[in-house]
Amino acid sequence: DQQVKQNSPSLSVQEGRISILNCDYTNSMFDYFLWYKKYPAEGPTFLISISSIKDKNEDGRFTVFLNKSAKHLSLHIVPSQPGDSAVYFCAASQRKLGNTDKLIFGTGTRLQVFP
């Protein structure tokens, strides 16, 4: 049972345009969401997070939107740059449990930004 889903395995965007990566979840108990970026031969790198008490969090070119009623979050990258080409994972956790740092990951979306 995949609790966190990234239905688009790949996305191709032109440099300078907006990249929108989507993520859906099924567990309404999730209260903290994160996005990670992964280059080949490296571990995932933390990008941005959002708590369920918010619906938007912005950090430079990266913005995460959370729609709790739809159980959907998205990552917007504006403007997209060739260096953004990587696999992006969304992840979720139940931090209200207070006793675990378990992250549930999606299967990833491969973003390619072309000139």
Next chain:
Amino acid sequence: KAGVTQTPRYLIKTRGQQVTLSCSPISGHRSVSWYQQTPGQGLQFLFEYFSETQRNKGNFPGRFSGRQFSNSRSEMNVSTLELGDSALYLCASSLNLPYEQYFGPGTRLTVT
């Protein structure tokens, strides 16, 4: 500050053998989590340790085990290796909730 380190980076083992992977967290981080990454499955949570105690465990068979030492370094052991255990094993550390996890580069395990 040094990042999360994992050793070895690459490993080739034969079916039926056992393997031990090592993870050194960022200095000061007390939580260490392990994940398995395979194509098409994303990252699957194995277990998390905090202050030498296993705090949570994923849905993996008992062949997968781990431990954490007093200096927060952690090891993961897989016994009786199967072909399906071939994967990238990632370790991540964090200060504690609600801080973000930071990942190491992973250990690429190939079982033949």
